[in-house]
Amino acid sequence: MSSPGGSDPTRHAATARAASAADSRVVIVRPWTDAHGGGCCSGDTRDPVALDRRAGTPVSHHPAAHRVGECYQLLRHELPGTDVQIASPGNSAYLLPHVYRHLRPAVGRLRALWAAVQGTRAGAVLVDGRQVALLPDTEPHAVLAAVTAALRRPPTAG
Amino acid sequence: MPAAVVAAVVGVLYFLGYRYYSRYLADRVYGLDPAFVTPAHRFRDGIDFVPTNKHVVFGHHFTSVAGAAPIVGPAIAVFWGWGPALAWIVLGTIFAAGVHDFGSMVVSVRHNAKNIGTIASEVISKRARTLFLLIIFFLLTLVNAVFAVVIGNLFMANPGAVIPIFVEIPLAIAIGQYIYRTRSPALVPSLVGVLLLYLLIPVGQAFPLDITPLAEGLGFDQPRNLWVIIMFAYAFIASRLPVWLLLQPRDYINSHQLFIALGVIALGLLVGWNTIVAPMVNDVPAGSPSIFPFLFITIACGAISGFHSLVSSGTTAKQIDKETDTRHVGYLGAVGEGSLATGAVLxxxxxxxxxxxxxxxxxxxxxxxxxxxxxxxxxxxAAFANNFGVPVDLAVIFAAVVVISFAATTMDTGVRLQRYVVQEISELVGWRAGARNLTLAGAIAVIIPLVMALLPGGGDAGYTFGVLWQLFGTTNQLTAGLALTVVAVWVFKRGRNPLAVAVPLVFLLAMTSWALIVNLRNFVAEGQWVLAPLDAVIFVLAMWLIVEAALALKGLSGRGADGTRGPGQDAPGTTTEAGEDVVTRRE
Structure with a gap:
C-alpha cells in the first residue's frame, strides 16, 4: 500500500468530481472534540485572527481530528473513484437528508428516519447512510476494510 | 401592505440576484474556472483542507455567519421607515454583501485559502496586515460591548428569560459531555436541550429575576449595567473553556433555534397576514441622525458585513471542492443573512x-x-407566534431566549477571539506577557469592551447603545472595505472590470467616513471624551484604508492590467500577476 501523502491531487480531484455527480456514498462525521466557534459576528473565524499553527494555539487540532485526517487520506488514496465527504455532527441539514435518502428505499421511512438521527453521531463513518466504523477508536486500515466491504453492496441494499 | 407580500417580493429579488447577478460575477468579474484545483485538493489533509460537497459547506458557512447582528441593526434602522431599511438590506445583499462574501472566498481560494488579512498584506501592502488587526481589534471590542448591552436590555425587559438562559449554560455542558462520553448521536440530545430550554420558559415566567433592587442597592445608576458586568464575567470564564465543552453544544442548540425562529416568522406572517403599520419613510424628529450616512452603518450585518470575509477566507475556503461552488456558498450565504434581516424588519x-x-x-x-x-x-x-396560538407572554420569553442565546454565544466567541488578537498584537509589538499569558490577554479582551458598555452616554442608555452600535457598524463596514479592496485589486490585476466590486467599496468608504466625521463633531460638542477619541481612531483607520486602497489601485494603473490573460492561461506552478501562489490545473 503506497503512502497517501504521495498521491496526485489532480487525479483525485478529477475522480472526486466525477463521483460527486451522484450523491456521496462515504461520509465521515467529525469528532465532537474537533469543534469550531459559535455563529454570527465572530463565528468560526479562528484562522484569520489567531497565531499561526503553533502547538496549543486555537488553530491546532485535537488528536481525534488527526485520526480522521489519516482515515480520510487513506480512503481517498485507496478508493480513488469514491467521493468521501467530511461533515460536522452539527450539520444536520446535510446529514439527515443524506442518510434518509440513502436508506429509505431499502428499510422504509421510519427506520430510515431513525438511522438518519443515528447518522449525526460524532466520529461515525457512514457508507450509504449506514455506520460502518466509529472514529477515533477504529484504526485507519480497519476503517478502509469496513468501507470497502460496505461499498461492494449496491447503494440501496437492505 | 401585507408583510407576507413584501416578504415574497424580497424573496423573488433575492432569487433574481442569485440567478443572474451572481452568474455575472462568476463569469465576467471573478472568471471562475471549474478546472481550477482548489486548496482543498492541493493541501488535502482531512482535517482543515477537505474538498467538500457544496451543500455541506453551505451548512457550515451559513450557521457561522447567521445570528443576532442581522436582527439588531434592522430593528433600529426601521426608525427611518421600513422602505429605506428594506431597500438597503435588499440592494446591499444583492450588490454588496453577495459581491463581498463571494469575492473574498474566491480570492482566498486563489491564494491557498489564506485569510483576508494575510492576503491584504500580499496584495495591498505589508502595512495592511497591521491595519487589519487594528480594525479587527476595534470590531471585536464593539461587538462584545453592544451584545452585552443587548443582553442587559433584554434581561431588564424580560426578567422571565433569566432562568432559561442561565440554566442553558449547565444544560449545554451536560449535553456536550453526554455526546462526548456516550458517543450518542448529536441530534437527539441537542433537540432535548432545546425542548428543556423551552420547558423552562414557564418556569422563568413564574419566577422572573429582576435585579433592579440589587443593582440599586449596589449603587448602579443603570440597573442594566449589573447584567453587563455579569455577562462579561461569564464570557471571561467561558472563553477559557475548551470550545467543545460549552460553545459547541450551545451553538448547536442555537442552530436549531435559528431555524425555529425563521419558521415562526414565516408561519406567523402567513397565518396572521399582518400588515406593515410603520410608515414607509418615517418623518423623523429634528436633530435625529440623517438617513445618509447613518442608515448604511446602522445596518451592517444583513446588508454587508466584513465579518463574513473572515469566515469566507477561513475554514470555508479550505473546504471548497470546485471554484464554481463559491457562488453557491458565498453568494447564498449572504442571501441567507439578508433573509434574516428582512424578517427583523417585518x-x-x-x-x-x-x-x-x-x-x-x-x-x-x-x-x-x-x-x-x-x-x-x-x-x-412573539406576535407572529401568537398568530398560531402560542400565548403572548410565553412567546415573548421564547423570542427573548432566542436572541439572548445568540448574543451570549457571540460574546463567548468574541471574547475568545479578542484574546487571540491581543496575543497577536502583543507578539507584533514584542510584549511577551500579552502574547503568552492567557489570563492577562483575556482580561484585556474583557475590560476594554466592558468600559465601553458602561459608558453613561449623556445620561441616556439608549443613546449610548445607538452610538456604540453605529461605531460597531462602522468598523464592520471598514473590515468589509478592506476585503473589497483586496478583491478589487485582484480582479483588476486579472484584467477584468472591477466596477462591480469598486462601486460597493467606494459607497461603503464614503458612508463610513461621512458618519465618522459627523459623529466626531457631535461627540466633541457633547463632551463625550471616551467616544470622541474612539471615533477619531476609527476615522484614522478608515483614512489609512482609503490611502492603501488608492495606492494599490494607482500602482496597478501605472503598470497597466493585462487585459488579455484569462484565468486558464496562467503558467502552472507559478506566481501569477494577480498574486496567486500556485496555479495547477485539473486534467
Whole structure:
C-alpha cells in the first residue's frame, strides 16, 4: 500500500468530481472534540485572527481530528473513484437528508428516519447512510476494510 | 401592505440576484474556472483542507455567519421607515454583501485559502496586515460591548428569560459531555436541550429575576449595567473553556433555534397576514441622525458585513471542492443573512404593534428606537407566534431566549477571539506577557469592551447603545472595505472590470467616513471624551484604508492590467500577476 501523502491531487480531484455527480456514498462525521466557534459576528473565524499553527494555539487540532485526517487520506488514496465527504455532527441539514435518502428505499421511512438521527453521531463513518466504523477508536486500515466491504453492496441494499 | 407580500417580493429579488447577478460575477468579474484545483485538493489533509460537497459547506458557512447582528441593526434602522431599511438590506445583499462574501472566498481560494488579512498584506501592502488587526481589534471590542448591552436590555425587559438562559449554560455542558462520553448521536440530545430550554420558559415566567433592587442597592445608576458586568464575567470564564465543552453544544442548540425562529416568522406572517403599520419613510424628529450616512452603518450585518470575509477566507475556503461552488456558498450565504434581516424588519414594523400610532410611540426618537429595538423585535416575533396560538407572554420569553442565546454565544466567541488578537498584537509589538499569558490577554479582551458598555452616554442608555452600535457598524463596514479592496485589486490585476466590486467599496468608504466625521463633531460638542477619541481612531483607520486602497489601485494603473490573460492561461506552478501562489490545473 503506497503512502497517501504521495498521491496526485489532480487525479483525485478529477475522480472526486466525477463521483460527486451522484450523491456521496462515504461520509465521515467529525469528532465532537474537533469543534469550531459559535455563529454570527465572530463565528468560526479562528484562522484569520489567531497565531499561526503553533502547538496549543486555537488553530491546532485535537488528536481525534488527526485520526480522521489519516482515515480520510487513506480512503481517498485507496478508493480513488469514491467521493468521501467530511461533515460536522452539527450539520444536520446535510446529514439527515443524506442518510434518509440513502436508506429509505431499502428499510422504509421510519427506520430510515431513525438511522438518519443515528447518522449525526460524532466520529461515525457512514457508507450509504449506514455506520460502518466509529472514529477515533477504529484504526485507519480497519476503517478502509469496513468501507470497502460496505461499498461492494449496491447503494440501496437492505 | 401585507408583510407576507413584501416578504415574497424580497424573496423573488433575492432569487433574481442569485440567478443572474451572481452568474455575472462568476463569469465576467471573478472568471471562475471549474478546472481550477482548489486548496482543498492541493493541501488535502482531512482535517482543515477537505474538498467538500457544496451543500455541506453551505451548512457550515451559513450557521457561522447567521445570528443576532442581522436582527439588531434592522430593528433600529426601521426608525427611518421600513422602505429605506428594506431597500438597503435588499440592494446591499444583492450588490454588496453577495459581491463581498463571494469575492473574498474566491480570492482566498486563489491564494491557498489564506485569510483576508494575510492576503491584504500580499496584495495591498505589508502595512495592511497591521491595519487589519487594528480594525479587527476595534470590531471585536464593539461587538462584545453592544451584545452585552443587548443582553442587559433584554434581561431588564424580560426578567422571565433569566432562568432559561442561565440554566442553558449547565444544560449545554451536560449535553456536550453526554455526546462526548456516550458517543450518542448529536441530534437527539441537542433537540432535548432545546425542548428543556423551552420547558423552562414557564418556569422563568413564574419566577422572573429582576435585579433592579440589587443593582440599586449596589449603587448602579443603570440597573442594566449589573447584567453587563455579569455577562462579561461569564464570557471571561467561558472563553477559557475548551470550545467543545460549552460553545459547541450551545451553538448547536442555537442552530436549531435559528431555524425555529425563521419558521415562526414565516408561519406567523402567513397565518396572521399582518400588515406593515410603520410608515414607509418615517418623518423623523429634528436633530435625529440623517438617513445618509447613518442608515448604511446602522445596518451592517444583513446588508454587508466584513465579518463574513473572515469566515469566507477561513475554514470555508479550505473546504471548497470546485471554484464554481463559491457562488453557491458565498453568494447564498449572504442571501441567507439578508433573509434574516428582512424578517427583523417585518417583525418590528408589522408584528410588534397593530397601528401606526402605536408604532410611532415605540420609535419616537433615535435614542428610544435604539434602546428598544431588540425588545421590539422580540415582541414582533412573539406576535407572529401568537398568530398560531402560542400565548403572548410565553412567546415573548421564547423570542427573548432566542436572541439572548445568540448574543451570549457571540460574546463567548468574541471574547475568545479578542484574546487571540491581543496575543497577536502583543507578539507584533514584542510584549511577551500579552502574547503568552492567557489570563492577562483575556482580561484585556474583557475590560476594554466592558468600559465601553458602561459608558453613561449623556445620561441616556439608549443613546449610548445607538452610538456604540453605529461605531460597531462602522468598523464592520471598514473590515468589509478592506476585503473589497483586496478583491478589487485582484480582479483588476486579472484584467477584468472591477466596477462591480469598486462601486460597493467606494459607497461603503464614503458612508463610513461621512458618519465618522459627523459623529466626531457631535461627540466633541457633547463632551463625550471616551467616544470622541474612539471615533477619531476609527476615522484614522478608515483614512489609512482609503490611502492603501488608492495606492494599490494607482500602482496597478501605472503598470497597466493585462487585459488579455484569462484565468486558464496562467503558467502552472507559478506566481501569477494577480498574486496567486500556485496555479495547477485539473486534467
Amino acid at each position: 417583525a418590528t414594523t408589522a408584528g410588534v404593534v397593530a397601528t401606526q400610532a402605536d408604532w410611532e410611540a415605540l420609535y419616537p426618537d433615535f435614542s428610544t428606537a435604539s434602546g428598544g429595538a431588540v425588545g421590539n423585535f422580540v415582541n414582533g416575533v
